[in-house]
Amino acid sequence: MAREKRRFVCQECGYTTPRSLGRCPTCQSWQSFAEEIEELTTSSKQRGIGQISRAPEPISQITATDVERHLTGMTEFDRVLGGGIVPGSVVLIGGDPGIGKSTLLLQASDALSRNYGDILYVSGEESVSQTKLRATRLGVVSDTLYVLCENNLEQIEKHIETLQPKVVIVDSIQAVYLSSIQSAPGSVTQIRECTGRLLIYAKNRNVPVFLVGHVTKDGTLAGPRILEHMVDTVLYFEGEQHHIYRVLRAIKNRFGSTNEIGIFEMQNRGLVDVMNPSELFLSNREEEVAGSIVVSSMEGTRPLLMEVQALVVPTNYGNPRNTATGVDRHRISLLIAVLNKRVGIDVGGADVFVNITGGLRVAEPGIDLGVLMAIASSYREISVDRRTVMVGEVGLGGEIRPVTHVERRIREAAKLGFKRAIFPEYNRKGLKIEENIELVGVKDVYDSLSALL
Numbered sequence: 001m002a003r004e005k006r007r008f009v010c011q012e013c014g015y016t017t018p019r020s021l022g023r024c025p026t027c028q029s030w031q032s033f034a035e036e037i038e039e040l041t042t043s044s045k046q047r048g049i050g051q052i053s054r055a056p057e058p059i060s061q062i063t064a065t066d067v068e069r070h071l072t073g074m075t076e077f078d079r080v081l082g083g084g085i086v087p088g089s090v091v092l093i094g095g096d097p098g099i100g101k102s103t104l105l106l107q108a109s110d111a112l113s114r115n116y117g118d119i120l121y122v123s124g125e126e127s128v129s130q131t132k133l134r135a136t137r138l139g140v141v142s143d144t145l146y147v148l149c150e151n152n153l154e155q156i157e158k159h160i161e162t163l164q165p166k167v168v169i170v171d172s173i174q175a176v177y178l179s180s181i182q183s184a185p186g187s188v189t190q191i192r193e194c195t196g197r198l199l200i201y202a203k204n205r206n207v208p209v210f211l212v213g214h215v216t217k218d219g220t221l222a223g224p225r226i227l228e229h230m231v232d233t234v235l236y237f238e239g240e241q242h243h244i245y246r247v248l249r250a251i252k253n254r255f256g257s258t259n260e261i262g263i264f265e266m267q268n269r270g271l272v273d274v275m276n277p278s279e280l281f282l283s284n285r286e287e288e289v290a291g292s293i294v295v296s297s298m299e300g301t302r303p304l305l306m307e308v309q310a311l312v313v314p315t316n317y318g319n320p321r322n323t324a325t326g327v328d329r330h331r332i333s334l335l336i337a338v339l340n341k342r343v344g345i346d347v348g349g350a351d352v353f354v355n356i357t358g359g360l361r362v363a364e365p366g367i368d369l370g371v372l373m374a375i376a377s378s379y380r381e382i383s384v385d386r387r388t389v390m391v392g393e394v395g396l397g398g399e400i401r402p403v404t405h406v407e408r409r410i411r412e413a414a415k416l417g418f419k420r421a422i423f424p425e426y427n428r429k430g431l432k433i434e435e436n437i438e439l440v441g442v443k444d445v446y447d448s449l450s451a452l453l
Contacts, residue, residue, distance in 0.1 A: 008033040013225055014188040036183040070167070070208065073111025076264060076273045077104070080235060080248050080300075082256015085112075085167070088206040089255065090199050092173075092228065094213040095237030100246055100264075100271060101212050104237065105169050106131075106140055107270050112167050113145040120165035124151045124175030138270040151185065153178050153194050157201070165207065170198065172212040173227075186214075195230055228252060239266075243359035246271065250300065260300030278305035279416055281358045288386050291378030294418070295370030296391045296409040297362050303405065303412040305389065306360055308367065310374035311353040320349060326356030327371065328363065335372045335394060342398030342445050347379050366403040368394040369422070372445065373452055384452055388420040389413040398445040402426040411435060422451055 008020045011034055013027040020033045069084025078084050081091070095101045106121065113119040119142075123131050128149045135141070146163060150156050153176050160168060170176060176194045177185040184190070195211065202209040211231065228234050232254045239246040248262040264271040274280055282294065282305060291310040296303050308327075315321065324332045332354050339345045354371060356362055369392035377384055391409055393401040403409075406427040413421055414435035425441035433439060442448045 007036055009036050009183075009188050011188055014192065034183075034187065036181075036187060036189055070112060070116055072108040073115070074104075074108055074262075074264075074271070074273055075275065076262030077108055077248065079302075080250050080253075080256075080260050080262040081233065082250075082253055082260070085208045086232070086255045087208055088202050089232040090195075090202050090209045090211065090230070091233040091235065092211045092213050092231040093235045093237060094215050096215060099237050099239055100266060101237050102126075102134065102171055103138065103270055104248070104264075105171065105210060105212065106135060107138055109145050109167070109169060110135075110138075110140040110142050113142040116166045118144050118146060118163055118165045119167045119169070120146050120148060120160060120163055121169045121171070122148045122150060122156055122176075123171050124149075125172060137268075151175050151177060153197060157197070160201070167208050167210070168198075168202075169210040170212065172214060174214050191227060192230075195227055199230055238361060240359040245274070245359055247360065257300050261302070261304075278303070278412060281306050281360070282416070285386065288383040290381050290383045291374050292386075293370040293374040293377065293384055294386075294389045294413075295367040296389055296413060297364045297367050298403075298405050298409065299364075303409045304360075305413060305416060306362070307357045308370050308374045309355045309357060310371070310378045312347050312350050312375060312378040313353075315349065315351045321351045322354075323352070324354045326359070326361050327354060327367070331365075331368070332371065332375075334396070335368060336375065338394055338396060338398055338445060339372055339376060343449060345376055345379060347375065350379070365393040365401075366391050368392065369400060369442075369448060373448060376449060377452075385420065387418050388422065388452070389418045390422045390448075390452075392422070392424045392442070392448075394445065400424045400442050400444055400448065407431060407433060410437060410439070413437065422448065 008017050010024040010027065010029060010032045012029040012032045013024060015024050015026040023030050024032050067087055069086055071084045072078055093101055109119045109121050128147055131147050148159055173191060173195060174186040177190050178193055181189055181193055198209050233250065234252040236249045236251055237246060238249060244266050246264045246266055250256065250258055250260045252258060263274040263277040265274050285307055293308050294305055295308050296305050322329055322332050332352065336347055336352060340348060352375060370390040372394055373390060391403055393403055395401050402424045406423055410421045410433055414437040418437060420438045420440065422440045422442060425443045428441045440451050442451055
């Protein structure tokens with residue numbers, strides 16, 4: 001006979017307590033506890049952790065074989081996944097509402113169904129007719145792509161057993177629930193248990209499973225943090241609603257490089273791969289405008305050139321503002337302080353605006369030198385040669401610290417027609433560049449200003 005056990009679960013991190021608390025002791029969230037009922041049966045308690053399927057083996061005697069990956073038909077998607085979909089893997093894709101997660105997976109499903117057989121697309125938030133309207137707009141008409149509108153995981157599992165698909169897509173994991181758990185869909189318990197069931201299915205049947213996840217207001221995946229630990233790959237689909245470009249970023253990948261990105265352009269008929277993003281992001285650049293610098297950032301295994309724009313204007317308020325788009329605002333404050341302390345350029349009484357064009361978000365410190373020089377260029381009203389590219393990390397002492405993959409960054413710049421590269425002097429050791437581009441090594445911020453302005 002089933003017994004009911006009441007408990008309170010934090011909806012942010014999954015912390016469990018027998019009574020409600022105002023503030024979660026784990027994640028420090030306020031008013032985040034919700035009451036849930038857990039049913040315990042005698043049979044479930046007796047099952048323990050289950051039967052042992054096979055005996056442990058010495059790692060020296062285990063044979064590892066390379067698996068053949070499934071290609072999605074989208075070059076940038078395959079790049080982020082590490083070269084394609086690994087059979088038996090579980091991939092979690094998160095992103096803001098309306099950013100294009102469903103569009104991306106529906107397009108990939110079409111190519112997968114044509115090349116590998118039956119694909120099951122489970123839509124928990126849209127009806128079958130709504131999914132069909134989206135598919136018609138995208139030109140998805142494959143006869144081996146099956147669409148199921150269902151939220152009950154037990155029913156979904158029955159359809160999976162009947163169809164035996166090559167790939168399963170669940171859109172979204174927050175909309176799926178188990179009827180045996182007495183809590184609402186999207187709760188910590190439901191998300192954890194449903195993901196666990198799908199994970200076991202993927203590993204036992206060697207079938208890849210894609211899960212779509214919602215994000216919170218601060219941009220992180222909703223649900224317990226353990227969700228990201230359970231899956232094999234975590235991807236974030238980023239972009240601004242008013243920009244046509246979308247960035248698919250790998251945060252975790254057991255089968256490929258982390259921090260790899262894929263760039264897409266949103267068009268009327270869906271997402272299109274951007275094969276040369278550096279050239280695209282620099283195509284509309286103005287001629288030698290003060291405050292404009294081209295920087296090179298390593299995004300995964302690919303160097304990406306982008307334009308940094310800075311604008312320094314007298315403040316109209318009592319306190320000057322530092323506003324940044326696409327880069328950390330606190331990093332901007334640090335660079336302004338270095339500029340003031342080490343070379344005497346005081347912009348503390350002005351408003352400073354910094355923008356990464358194209359709607360990109362960059363966290364690599366290798367763009368520090370370009371951001372700092374863009375601020376100095378705008379402050380002095382001196383334009384910079386548009387065929388110059390900069391890369392380097394700025395330390396608190398004003399020194400220019402070395403960065404990784406300098407050769408690849410410079411070669412990418414030379415391929416796009418740049419004639420001058422300013423980079424850390426330390427990276428000159430062992431540098432082999434055959435392209436026709438001037439190499440300028442700098443040791444500190446003062447050297448950089450002398451070379452550029």
